[in-house]
Every structure is written in structure tokens, then in C-alpha cells.
Amino acid sequence: MTGAGAGRSRLVVLAGPTAVGKGTVAASVRAHHPEVWISVSATTRPARPGEVDGVHYRFVDDAEFDRMVAEGELLEWAVVHRAARYGTPRQPVEEALAAGRPALLEIDLQGARQVRASMPDALFVFLKPPSWEELVRRLTGRGTETAADQARRLETASEELAAEEEFDVTIVNHEVHAAAEELVALMTPVRGHESP
Ligand code: 5GP
Secondary structure, X not given: OOOOOOOOOOEEEEEOOOOOXXXXXXXXXXXXXXXXXXXXXXXXXOOOOOOOEOOOEEEOOHHHHHHHHHOOOEEEEEEEOOOEEEEEEHHHHHHHHHOOOOEEEEOOHHHHHHXXXXXXXXXXXXXXXXXXXXXXXXXXXXXXXXXXXXXHHHHHHHHHHHHHHHOOEEEEOOOHHHHHHHHHHHHOOOOOOOOO
């Protein structure tokens, strides 16, 4: 792990392989750190039980997603797991940063690469599972996907694990709350503890 960029940007991009628990870590940040602004992505996938439009995602149809892309409203977007489109609305990110709030994007690797190109000063954090076996266990244990979906997601995950070296910092997700606290500590460095 290197600390390149730590303490210099208030925009943090959290990515990592599928099923590593990015969403759960972001949920823990949401629950315990109201000072952190978390982007709400637009997606064309249908809502899962318990997901609330405008809170977990903005659920849109293909025509609305097309419109957002055409009008340049998305900071980045990608087709994830060859299944649905996901994108980060640009304006709320700019407003949060302008207001001086630490801002968090929890997005896939393709999206992180796009943000790296357009906002290179952001801090890129890779969330990694303790082991491949643990990742498989988490993915198959979630129970919300069909077998075909799971196989597709595992294939994506193995490619995504190889991307760790592109990131500024790695956090190993041994335990959700600890990982979330590590992440928030990167966004709000304690005075005097910044890297030289
Ligand atoms: P899920 O469908 O399980 O909520 O999310 C699937 C994947 O989409 C996750 O890897 C998540 O990080 C990614 N994702 C969520 N929002 C965005 C976004 O706005 N942009 C991109 N590129 N990926 C996203």
C-alpha cells in the first residue's frame, strides 16, 4: 500500500472486485459518517427488495439513461456484468466538492478508470477480499443472483482483482466496520498524520 494522494483530495473513489463488499462498506460509512457525502448512481437494473429509489440508486429506464449520457450528465458510466448500465451523476459530485464535503464514489473498475482520466487528483482506493476463497463464498452466499449471473460475476471478479496495482491505496475487507473506518480516515486525515 502506498499513500500517494492521501490528504490531497476530498474525492475518494472506492472500487474492487464484485462481491468484495463495496456496497456494504459504503452503507457503513453512510450509517456512521453523515459528514461524508455518498454519490447515488443511476442504474438501468431493477431494484432489489429493500432498495429505495433515490437512496441506494436512481432507478431509470434505458431511454432516461440514454438521455443522461447524451446530455453529458454522467461523470462516468459503464455496463457492469454485461447486464445493466450504471453511472455517476456529475452535478451532485461537483456540488459536494464545492461545498467542501468529503465525497465518496462506490463504482466498478471501468468507472474508476474513467474518473482517473477526468479527475486525476481523486484518491483511488481498492477494496480487496481477504482471499479468493472468501470472495467466492461471499458471492455465492448472497443468494440474489442466478447461477449464470454468479458465474458471470466471478469471471469479472478475477479480472478485477488484477487491477489492484492501478490504485493508490488498498484496504483489505476483513470486517466491514473496520474497512469503513479505514476508508473514512483516508478522507479526513488527522492533522499532523498526513504523509510528508
Ligand atoms: P449492484 O448491482 O450489485 O448494486 O452493483 C453492481 C456493480 O455496479 C458494483 O460493482 C458497483 O460498484 C457498480 N456500480 C454501482 N454504481 C456505479 C456507477 O455509478 N458507475 C459504475 N461504473 N459502476 C457502478
